[in-house]
Amino acid sequence: MSTLHQLREGLNEAWDTLVDGWQRLYRRAAGAITRFTPGKKAREDEKGAGQEIAVRSAGWGVLAAEVFDDDDQIVVRLEAPGLEKSDFDLEVLDNYLVVRGEKQIERERTEGRYHVTECAYGRFERAIPLPDEVDSSKARANYKSGVLRIELPKAVSRRRRTITVDVH
Structure with a gap:
């Protein structure tokens, strides 16, 4: 050779x-990479300055999530800083938790020729696969310190059961 x-x-x-x-x-x-598009507030802005910021900051961002599966429920934690509770729309479709929301545009001042925007603003949607069937009617969510926590009880038929077997 x-x-x-x-x-x-x-x-x-x-x-x-x-x-x-x-x-x-x-x-x-x-799954963590999320597309941000210009939001409703930017489209309604009459002066056009908000639209300009929205277009420049629209793009891809990361909404990190963790999914925990235990005997009775699935817990999803999603990092989404800078939002309010009312900014979220949660829905369970098939075996996915769909999280939608919108980050609002905050105006920043410009000095000279420079303007810095470090955050992505706009609408987003993230579909998180769920490892088991859930009862979405009993779901609970809370948002604190930039972390959205959703608790989804498993469907009764999917909960793990412990059984004992006698060996003779």
């Missing part, structure tokens, strides 16, 4: 490993 052939095989293996790693990273992170 020639050195060139060995080098080619080594590069192919390295490339395959890199592609596999990117695919695994994409599968793990794809």
Whole structure:
């Protein structure tokens, strides 16, 4: 086997490993990446300044979430700082918790030719897969310190039961 052939095989293996790693990273992170679009308030702004800020800050952002599954319920924690309780719309569709909301535009002052906007503003929607069937009519949610916590009781038929078996 020639050195060139060995080098080619080594590069192919390295490339395959890199592609596999990117695919695994994409599968793990794809759910957290959320599209922000200009919100209602920006569209209604008569002066146009809010629209300009909204268009510049619209894009992709991360709403990190954790899903905990225990015997009786599923708990979802979603980091969503800068919102109010009334900014959220929650819905269970199929086996997904759909969280919608809108971050309002806050005007910032501009000095000279510079204007810095560090937050994404606008409407967002995130569908979080649920690991089991839930009873959405008994769901509870609370929002505190930038974290939305949703408790979804499992459907009665899906709750884990412990049984004992006597061995003779």
